[in-house]
Amino acid sequence: MLPRLLTISTFLLAMAYSPGSIYGGEKPKPTDYEVKAAYIYNFAKFIDWPQSRFPDRNANIDVCVLGNDQLGQYLAKIEGKSTGDRRIGFKRNTSLETLRECEILFIDNSQMGKLDKILEAANGSSILTVGDTKGFAQRGVTINFYLENNKMRFEINLQAANRAGLKIRSNLLNIAKIVTGP
């Protein structure tokens, strides 16, 4: 009895003083880009593209990045992951001309000046535009990351989504900040 009690109390003590928590684990805190890449992958699970957007049932959901390609290395990591019947694809060296081939388009902060052109180029092609620059959502980007209390959050422009013919699940809308415009 006594040895067993000792064992249990020792274990509990070890738990109480161990750094981090039972939820956290020992992994290093993920960088913002890493989080953003994971979020982008998860968005694919909550968003339905129109059927006409894909040539066949198993066509990839391609992710592209415009501008600074810092996110690229993380996106490469999610390449090949599946969501429903589809897999995530990653296309590099995306330009204004080729962006229509993408299903998800990340628009970097550096593209702020060309945003209207980019959005115009994407218009009518059922592209999920994602940004991480303040005001992008209001300007017509469908999902835009922002930090709140040092926590990664995102806002959704439903009008933009509707324009693009994207159906965003209520689940996702429930946890997002809804913005309007333009």
Next chain:
Amino acid sequence: MIADILKKLQIRHKLIVINLMITGIVVLIASIVLLATAFISFRNSMQDNLSSQARILAGNSTASLTFNDQKAATEMLSALKSSSDIECAAIYAKDGSVFATYQRSGEKEKLAAFPPPQKDGPFIAGNHLHIFQGIILDTERIGTIYIRSNMKRLISLMMIYGAASGVTLLAVIVIAYVLLSKWQKVITEPILDLSRVMNTVSKDRNYSLKADVYSEDEIGSLAKGFNEMLEQIRLRDMQLRTEIVERERAAEDLKQAKEEWERTFDAIIDPVMIADNEHKIIKVNKAMADKLGISPANAEGLACYNAVHGTDEPPLFCPHTALLADGLTHSAEIYAEHLGGYYIVSVSPLLTPQGVVYGAVHYARDITERKQAEESVRRMNEELEQKIRERTKLLLDAQEELVRKEKLSILGQLSGSVGHELRNPLGVMSNAIYFLKSVMTDANETVMEYLDIIKHEIDNSQRIITDLLDFARTKSPQVKTVMVCALIDGTLSRCSVPENVEIKNEIPETLPMIKVDPMQMRQVFENLICNAVQAMQEGGTLQISARHVRGPETDSRRVIQGHEEFIEISVTDAGNGILPENMKKLFQPLFTTKAKGIGLGLTVCKNLTEANGGRIGVESELGKGTTFTVTLPIEG
């Protein structure tokens, strides 16, 4: 057990109890089934409800879980507030860590106490309904939702159902009791009625009653059967009553006959007894019972020989035994101590109608008086014979005495004259011898010897003549008061005693004085001592003793009328004794066994002793010796 309890109850109560028990059991089973069904269905619905809630929540929590929005998840869980049953809920991340929780206000449970995620599905534990539901996004499980609901509603529902069941049970039993109390009469009333009639019949013995027939069922036929039995009993009863009256009359007649017989039996003066083949008394009449000293009832069963003779088996003369042997009448004359006398007992056989002897009547006639008369006659005869014998003896004695006296008288006269005539010549001869001896002093021895012989013989002759004269002329005694020892000592000094005879003089000096003629008594003792010495030719001890005796102690033969105290003087020798045939003749005159004697010594002794108021007696034993005893009275 219940069956035992039921046995003691009345039918009415039995019916009610049985029915109530059955009703109660049915209602109870129905209630239990209902409760169980309700419980299961309610629990299932609770589970379904909770499961759908969990599924909805799981679906709604995918995004917040995916995008790590704990706030949104918590908000979503807080929607559970609307369900009052739900106590707490939690969302676990994929790695099992708690992502979001919900706790109903007022619930004390801490966050850390949420269970780790388990297998999907509902389960009941510790008064709670738990459910784990996986959160699936696409095909991937991204977390788990946990909801815990209390079962207060289930419990309260069960309590309501239970209470309702109890109330129903009670109501059903009450209603059943009321109805049964009324309806049981249909069955019990005829039975009770029948029972009442039976009780009345058995109590009053009134067999003319009838039980009512209520129905055509089994009880109805029971009542009919009972009525038929009653009728039969009534008829039998009447018949019996008639028979009883007849029997009583017969019994009365019998009793009278018996009493009459017994009166007659007891009226017989003589004892009568009836005994069976085993000698056992069947009956005795009053006379017999009185004689035996027991009541007639007590006599019954005793053995007749035991009752009459007090023996353990029949006496040899038993006429009953004789009768049992030949079946004929016998009689015997008996003496029965128990009956107090002599009887002639006649026994005559008692025969069964078939002529077999089963006992006998003993008829005893009392012949005691006759016997007593016979006895007294016999006794008188005996007495008469005795008297004749005595008288004859007296006559013979008197005759003997007469003869003796006659002899003595003749002898006296003869000896008187002879003695007188011989005395003088003897005196002359004695003087002559004296002269011769004095003148012939030188004569030779032979001459002297012969002179002595002559002298001796003259002395003898003189003594004989003295005896004869003493005998012939008994003088009246000259009484003096003397001492016994002096008397005896004086006598001894005159006796010549041989050397081989020892004299043992044992006369005590303390004896009282006696009044006798000393000369005469001295002659008596001299004679006795001389006789004793002569009886002991070969020597021995001569014993002389005397004692003082009182009347009652004295040998009756020696009692002297008119005196109470005596002196007894005995002279005992150690000679050969006296032949028995000579004993009688001892004191007769002229009887002697001695060569030199004329048989007058003891006669003289007797005469002299009697003249002095005494008696003389003798005892002798052959080969041992003889004792002469002289008894003399002590004068007042």
